[in-house]
Amino acid sequence: MESYQQTIEKAAEVSLPWERLSGKNILVLGATGLIGSTVVDVLMNCVSLDFDVYACGRNEQRAQQRFAAWWTNPRFHFLRHDVTQPWEWPADFHFIIDAASGASPQLYTSDPVGIIRANILGVDRLLDEGRKRHLEKFVYVSSGEVYGEGDGRPFTEDYSGYVDPMSVRSCYPSSKRAAETLCVAYGQEYGLDVSVARPSHVYGPYFTESDNRVYAEFIRNVLRGEDIVMKSDGKKFRSWCYVVDCALALLFILLKGENGKAYNIADESSNRSIRDLAEMIAAIGGRKVRIELPKDAAATGGTPITKAVFDTSRLRSLGWQITGTMEEKMSATINEAAHALKG
Numbered sequence: 001m002e003s004y005q006q007t008i009e010k011a012a013e014v015s016l017p018w019e020r021l022s023g024k025n026i027l028v029l030g031a032t033g034l035i036g037s038t039v040v041d042v043l044m045n046c047v048s049l050d051f052d053v054y055a056c057g058r059n060e061q062r063a064q065q066r067f068a069a070w071w072t073n074p075r076f077h078f079l080r081h082d083v084t085q086p087w088e089w090p091a092d093f094h095f096i097i098d099a100a101s102g103a104s105p106q107l108y109t110s111d112p113v114g115i116i117r118a119n120i121l122g123v124d125r126l127l128d129e130g131r132k133r134h135l136e137k138f139v140y141v142s143s144g145e146v147y148g149e150g151d152g153r154p155f156t157e158d159y160s161g162y163v164d165p166m167s168v169r170s171c172y173p174s175s176k177r178a179a180e181t182l183c184v185a186y187g188q189e190y191g192l193d194v195s196v197a198r199p200s201h202v203y204g205p206y207f208t209e210s211d212n213r214v215y216a217e218f219i220r221n222v223l224r225g226e227d228i229v230m231k232s233d234g235k236k237f238r239s240w241c242y243v244v245d246c247a248l249a250l251l252f253i254l255l256k257g258e259n260g261k262a263y264n265i266a267d268e269s270s271n272r273s274i275r276d277l278a279e280m281i282a283a284i285g286g287r288k289v290r291i292e293l294p295k296d297a298a299a300t301g302g303t304p305i306t307k308a309v310f311d312t313s314r315l316r317s318l319g320w321q322i323t324g325t326m327e328e329k330m331s332a333t334i335n336e337a338a339h340a341l342k343g
Helices: 004-012 034-044 060-066 112-130 168-190 214-223 243-256 274-285 326-342
Strands: 025-029 052-057 076-080 095-098 137-141 194-199 201-203 228-230 237-242 262-265 267-273 289-291
Touching: 004 034, 004 243, 004 326, 025 034, 034 052, 034 243, 052 060, 060 076, 095 112, 095 243, 112 137, 112 168, 137 168, 137 243, 168 194, 194 243, 201 243, 201 326, 214 228, 214 274, 214 326, 228 274, 237 243, 237 274, 237 326, 243 262, 267 274, 267 326, 274 289, 274 326
Parallel strands: 025 052, 025 095, 052 076, 095 137, 137 194, 194 262, 201 237, 228 289
Antiparallel strands: 237 267
């Protein structure tokens, strides 16, 4: 079983046209989040390359903890900023990966306006400034939730399922859809090179204590020596992806992705129900699974989507590959999460 750091180092050595980044500035937004922070880790492990990494987030204290290894590195710069607010860029950003979006289901009901603003205002401000400031490539980290409820087939990038626009929870998928179209519009009107990434459900260490996505809740249960408590019957079926595999996919899209195209990100060997996921994490942690259905399931902000399975042919055509099993990567996630908590 490879550790998180070992997989990061391997990702940084994958054959990609890294020379495109030479002498450039790369901006990663949502940098203290699960996906964004892992992208920063991969980039900062490319030690032989001469580019600067700008990690943008709202929580500087969390950033100092998460990026302690890089904080004094002259190639690393932290920018404290809320993407919904205007700002003066401290430099020209030649490559941008925008992963700035609230991804906690609880926020979909407690702060739906904030979710929409981050996804639409944030993208608009970045692209509008970028078109004036030598932006070479923009990758928007959207979500597989843009597909909505499907008909059972694997989602390909040209598929569009059902999203109820009158549901408050649709603040997330609907604004992600709108942001994707905004990216395409900027590409059409201003000639910007933009690609969209649609990650499936992503897991990995370094989730926050307030993260209430199911895998994070399950891991917290086992790390506290508790049985896993499920708030549903666990029948919903999902594609999953380890965060390092997802971060590397974003870099493939950044450096090899086609302008105006969307790319699914998922480990197709990791398609599982929520119940299967719980059983896996419980087995790794030596615990059991219990089901306790809440009286008001809607209050949890849980997704109504019953099945979300992704086709990744387009991404794999760029040369992106996955090795290792979900069980190995989940074990590494739990070990790293336990280490982070002790730290």
